[in-house]
Amino acid sequence: MPFAVIDGQPLHYIDQGTGPVVLLGSSYLWDRHMWAPQIEALSQQYRVIVPELWGHGESGPLPTHTHSLDDLARQALALLDQLDIAQINLVGLSVGGMWGARLAFLAPERINSLVLMDTHLGAEPEATRQYYFSLFKMIEDAGAIPEPLLDVIAPIFFRPGIDRESALYQDFRSSLQGFPRQRLLDSIVPLGRLIFSREDVLKQLPSLDRDTTLVMCGEQDKPRPPHESEEMAELIGCTLTLIPDAGHISARENPDFVNEALLTFLANHA
Incomplete structure (x- = not known):
C-alpha cells in the first residue's frame, strides 16, 4: 500500500482505478476492507x-497534535495536496462523515459531491459519550479489548438480526481482538475519545450544497439512528436514502443497495 507522511506519521491508503476521484472515509475500528x-x-x-x-490497518499511530475532527479533515486535505488532487467526491461513513463534512466546511471548492453515511454532525449525547468512555477505560486498563467486551462492541456495528456466526461478524470480532496493546493505547483509545467528545456543528450544515449532497443511513443503525440522518438531511435540504437490512456498517451489510445508490448519485454529480 502507498503511504503519505502527514504530521510526521505514515498514512496508508488505497488508490485504485482511474477517472473522477472518489474518497472513501471509513468508520472507527474498521480498516480499508470495510469498503x-x-x-x-x-x-x-x-x-x-x-x-x-x-x-488502523497499516497506518501509523495517531500524530501527537491530533486533537479534533478538524485535525482529521486537515490531514485528509494534506493527503489530497500530496497526491495533487484538486477536487473529490467524498463518501464518509460514521467518523468518515464527521471529518468529511468538516473538510467540506474547510475547503468547499475541493468538494464536487458529498455523501454522509451512518453519521451525525451533532455532539455525542452525554449518556452514550459516558458509556463509550467507560469502555475506553476498561480497554486502557486491560491493554486489550477483553473477551466480554468483544461481544459488547462488535454488535454495535451491525443490524440486530445479524448472524453472529457469519464471516462478516466473526472477521470484525477477530480484528478487534487482534489490536496490539500499544496501538490501542497510542491510537485507538485516544482517537475514540476525540470522536465521541466532538463539537456540535449541525448549525453549519445549511452551508452545504443541497444539490450535491446525499445523506444515507441503515434502517437499523443503532449508534447513529435514522432520526439523526433525517435531522441532517432536513438542515441541508438534501435527499435522504434509508438502506434496508442494514445497521451501522451499511456498506458491508447491504453492499448491492449501497453500490447502486452511490453509482446513481455519482453519475449525476461526479
Missing part, C-alpha cells in the same frame, strides 16, 4: 482513494 465491495464497484469508473484511519 471492499465499493472499491470493486466504483473503481471501474472512478479513481477510488481510501485512507486508513490512524492506528
Whole structure:
C-alpha cells in the first residue's frame, strides 16, 4: 500500500482505478476492507482513494497534535495536496462523515459531491459519550479489548438480526481482538475519545450544497439512528436514502443497495 507522511506519521491508503476521484472515509475500528465491495464497484469508473484511519490497518499511530475532527479533515486535505488532487467526491461513513463534512466546511471548492453515511454532525449525547468512555477505560486498563467486551462492541456495528456466526461478524470480532496493546493505547483509545467528545456543528450544515449532497443511513443503525440522518438531511435540504437490512456498517451489510445508490448519485454529480 502507498503511504503519505502527514504530521510526521505514515498514512496508508488505497488508490485504485482511474477517472473522477472518489474518497472513501471509513468508520472507527474498521480498516480499508470495510469498503471492499465499493472499491470493486466504483473503481471501474472512478479513481477510488481510501485512507486508513490512524492506528488502523497499516497506518501509523495517531500524530501527537491530533486533537479534533478538524485535525482529521486537515490531514485528509494534506493527503489530497500530496497526491495533487484538486477536487473529490467524498463518501464518509460514521467518523468518515464527521471529518468529511468538516473538510467540506474547510475547503468547499475541493468538494464536487458529498455523501454522509451512518453519521451525525451533532455532539455525542452525554449518556452514550459516558458509556463509550467507560469502555475506553476498561480497554486502557486491560491493554486489550477483553473477551466480554468483544461481544459488547462488535454488535454495535451491525443490524440486530445479524448472524453472529457469519464471516462478516466473526472477521470484525477477530480484528478487534487482534489490536496490539500499544496501538490501542497510542491510537485507538485516544482517537475514540476525540470522536465521541466532538463539537456540535449541525448549525453549519445549511452551508452545504443541497444539490450535491446525499445523506444515507441503515434502517437499523443503532449508534447513529435514522432520526439523526433525517435531522441532517432536513438542515441541508438534501435527499435522504434509508438502506434496508442494514445497521451501522451499511456498506458491508447491504453492499448491492449501497453500490447502486452511490453509482446513481455519482453519475449525476461526479
